[in-house]
Amino acid sequence: MKEATLVLIKPDGLKKSLTGNILTRLSETKLDIIAARIVHVSAELAKKHYEALTDKPFFEDLIQYIRGEFHEKRKVMAMVYYGEGAINKVRALAGSTNPEEADAVSIRGQYGRITTKGVYENVIHASAHKKDAEREIKLWFQPEEIIVDLYSTKAGEKRTCNEVWAL
Numbered sequence: 001m002k003e004a005t006l007v008l009i010k011p012d013g014l015k016k017s018l019t020g021n022i023l024t025r026l027s028e029t030k031l032d033i034i035a036a037r038i039v040h041v042s043a044e045l046a047k048k049h050y051e052a053l054t055d056k057p058f059f060e061d062l063i064q065y066i067r068g069e070f071h072e073k074r075k076v077m078a079m080v081y082y083g084e085g086a087i088n089k090v091r092a093l094a095g096s097t098n099p100e101e102a103d104a105v106s107i108r109g110q111y112g113r114i115t116t117k118g119v120y121e122n123v124i125h126a127s128a129h130k131k132d133a134e135r136e137i138k139l140w141f142q143p144e145e146i147i148v149d150l151y152s153t154k155a156g157e158k159r160t161c162n163e164v165w166a167l
Ligand code: DAT
Pocket: 053, 058, 062, 096, 097, 118, 119, 120, 122, 125, 126, 128
């Protein structure tokens, strides 16, 4: 069955000009990109994204890292990849959480590092399982930003494409 997964290129990936390399590696999966945007990550979004890790000693660093506070680039690139086995395919290509332990040819193995402060700069986020993927995609994207109808939405009028712009 086709499924969707959230992928984030984290601020270190953007700062190190790795976007193209990472997208090329991800294209090995033959999955479809069905949503993409550049996001300035608010404290609220960062904390919600990592809410399961609230009690971890590295939580505050993690929030600072994903918000780009350790890099000049205060942004991440968020995407939804879609296709058969998308979640496991992207996780396998991303590699282990700890970039020093990640397979050398995985994305994290190739491009990640642990800073002297102990922050895992592992360049990419990939949803771990289906429930997380749905929760995370709904956090990072509005329904109209995703070109496949993944999840049901509340009934209501659709916004037109440019109604918020001043003429
Ligand atoms: P993953 O990103 O592989 O899903 P996770 O959800 O357990 O891993 O943790 C989220 C992020 O938190 C991870 O990408 C990097 C950071 N992290 C996890 N364990 C850590 C640790 N022991 N020390 C420092 N950072 C850690």
